[in-house]
Amino acid sequence: MSIDTKDIVEEKPGNSTLVDLPSNPNGKKVYLESYGCAMNFSDSEIVASILTKEGYATTYKPQEADLVLINTCSIRDKAEQTVRNKLTQFKGMKRKFNPKMKVGILGCMAERLKTQLLEEEKLVDLVAGPDSYRALPELLKEIDSGQKAVNVLLSRDETYADISPVKLGENGVSSFISITRGCDNMCSFCVVPFTRGRERSRNPETIVQEAKELFEMGFREVTLLGQNVDSYRWNITKKGEVKDDSLPTVSFAQLMMMVAEVNPLLRIRFSTSHPKDLSDEVLYAIKKYDNICNYVHLPVQSGNSEMLKRMNRGYSREWYLNRINAIKTITPECTISTDLIIGFCGETEEEHQDTISLVKEVEFSFAYMYKYSERPKTLAERKYEDDVPEKVKSDRLSEIIDIQRENQRKTHDRFIGLTKEVLVEGPSKKNPDELCGRISENTMVIFPNRDFKAGQYVDVKITAATSATLRGEAIV
Numbered sequence: 001m002s003i004d005t006k007d008i009v010e011e012k013p014g015n016s017t018l019v020d021l022p023s024n025p026n027g028k029k030v031y032l033e034s035y036g037c038a039m040n041f042s043d044s045e046i047v048a049s050i051l052t053k054e055g056y057a058t059t060y061k062p063q064e065a066d067l068v069l070i071n072t073c074s075i076r077d078k079a080e081q082t083v084r085n086k087l088t089q090f091k092g093m094k095r096k097f098n099p100k101m102k103v104g105i106l107g108c109m110a111e112r113l114k115t116q117l118l119e120e121e122k123l124v125d126l127v128a129g130p131d132s133y134r135a136l137p138e139l140l141k142e143i144d145s146g147q148k149a150v151n152v153l154l155s156r157d158e159t160y161a162d163i164s165p166v167k168l169g170e171n172g173v174s175s176f177i178s179i180t181r182g183c184d185n186m187c188s189f190c191v192v193p194f195t196r197g198r199e200r201s202r203n204p205e206t207i208v209q210e211a212k213e214l215f216e217m218g219f220r221e222v223t224l225l226g227q228n229v230d231s232y233r234w235n236i237t238k239k240g241e242v243k244d245d246s247l248p249t250v251s252f253a254q255l256m257m258m259v260a261e262v263n264p265l266l267r268i269r270f271s272t273s274h275p276k277d278l279s280d281e282v283l284y285a286i287k288k289y290d291n292i293c294n295y296v297h298l299p300v301q302s303g304n305s306e307m308l309k310r311m312n313r314g315y316s317r318e319w320y321l322n323r324i325n326a327i328k329t330i331t332p333e334c335t336i337s338t339d340l341i342i343g344f345c346g347e348t349e350e351e352h353q354d355t356i357s358l359v360k361e362v363e364f365s366f367a368y369m370y371k372y373s374e375r376p377k378t379l380a381e382r383k384y385e386d387d388v389p390e391k392v393k394s395d396r397l398s399e400i401i402d403i404q405r406e407n408q409r410k411t412h413d414r415f416i417g418l419t420k421e422v423l424v425e426g427p428s429k430k431n432p433d434e435l436c437g438r439i440s441e442n443t444m445v446i447f448p449n450r451d452f453k454a455g456q457y458v459d460v461k462i463t464a465a466t467s468a469t470l471r472g473e474a475i476v
């Protein structure tokens with residue numbers, strides 16, 4: 001799997017996870033492909049784990065698979081279109097090579113469209129939402145007996161805490177651990193609360209255990225994942241009351257420190273922080289532990305307070321800038337990245353200019369920038385009109401991309417001349433004689449290989465920068 005966090009993109013690319021499960025055949029082969037966010041990729045590893053136990057072997061070739069599973073994303077219309085196009089390809093493949101092939105849709109599109117997918121996409125045999133993967137063995141039996149199978153029940157407590165994910169298509173260095181599922185925030189533009197259900201936190205012991213296992217397998221970096229990691233809480237109610245006095249409570253900052261204690265050679269990252277909930281306690285944890293990375297992804301979405309109200313984000317421009325100030329004061333080494341939505345309902349030129357001024361002021365090290373895409377059933381779809389013309393959305397997006405590119409160049413220029421610790425991920429994509437790896441601040445560094453191995457920490461003197469990456473020379 002590669003989730004590229006270093007290109008300026010309008011849409012995160014649809015990454016495919018091609019499973020390489022250990023050979024353990026029940027005579028059947030599965031092909032699994034994933035789209036969307038890191039949570040979805042992490043879920044695919046849970047699915048792979050469940051299928052391994054069922055005796056499935058895997059294949060990189062969908063045309064020879066008995067079962068094709070697509071783990072889908074609904075965040076923007078384009079994400080859904082990509083999956084529909086993919087389904088058309090599988091339809092052709094099934095007809096041509098393998099008429100017995102069964103096709104299943106997992107993830108957020110399965111949850112959003114439910115049985116509609118069976119009716120619309122004649123090819124689909126199985127529809128399973130994000131909280132129903134434990135039921136996959138029974139669902140597979142149903143389709144084996146010639147029926148269609150659907151399970152889209154959302155759960156209030158499923159976290160798959162006890163399932164050890166099978167690590168898929170990763171670089172063997174950097175991995176993900178889900179710490180919460182679902183989201184209770186109801187941002188007006190967002191489909192996630194509908195597709196992923198209520199927010200719930202995972203037992204901290206199982207999180208620490210997974211981090212230990214990953215370290216023993218050779219991984220040197222974990223990203224703690226949740227839609228809003230700052231709202232992670234164990235044995236604490238939403239109102240902040242202790243649930244059971246006889247048990248310890250764990251906040252997100254405490255959880256991060258528990259994982260950081262696993263080994264000083266294991267780097268900790270986290271995503272996504274929510275500006276309304278990012279606490280100073282989290283920033284002090286970053287400051288205290290060298291292995292908690294100097295990097296915060298803090299999606300702002302818009303730089304205008306009225307717009308943020310329409311988005312139902314729960315903070316104002318001033319609040320956001322106050323949080324940025326806290327990061328810059330408590331952890332001055334931290335780089336900060338963000339997400340932006342361009343052309344949300346009713347966005348005026350003035351509101352757009354407020355986003356531009358905020359982007360200039362904060363100087364983000366990276367930004368994911370998206371044109372607003374209306375999603376069915378969301379608050380925005382019911383309450384506001386998607387009234388910014390496509391051309392205006394595109395022009396505003398280009399304007400912000402140019403400013404952000406300049407920000408990135410500036411942030412990266414500051415590293416020139418410094419010696420930074422790089423965690424080697426593997427050969428550079430463009431030149432196999434060079435290596436690539438990230439610094440704590442999350443920027444990718446390319447440098448000549450001198451017999452270093454993936455997973456090794458190497459001190460690299462930074463010699464040049466572009467808006468996308470740094471270049472350097474190893475200091476040995």
Ligand code: SAH
Nearest residue numbers: 189190227272299339340341370371372373
């Ligand atoms: N939980 C995270 C984000 C999850 S979705 C958070 O709250 O920050 C990732 C990003 O997709 C969001 O930050 C937002 O910028 C973008 N996004 C979500 N819904 C969108 C929509 N309807 N149109 C365009 N972009 C959207």
Ligand code: SF4
Nearest residue numbers: 183185186187190192
């Ligand atoms: Fe969506 Fe908002 Fe939840 Fe993020 S915090 S997943 S944007 S509802």
Ligand code: F3S
Nearest residue numbers: 036037073074075108
């Ligand atoms: Fe997409 Fe679902 Fe993630 S909508 S962004 S796969 S939570």
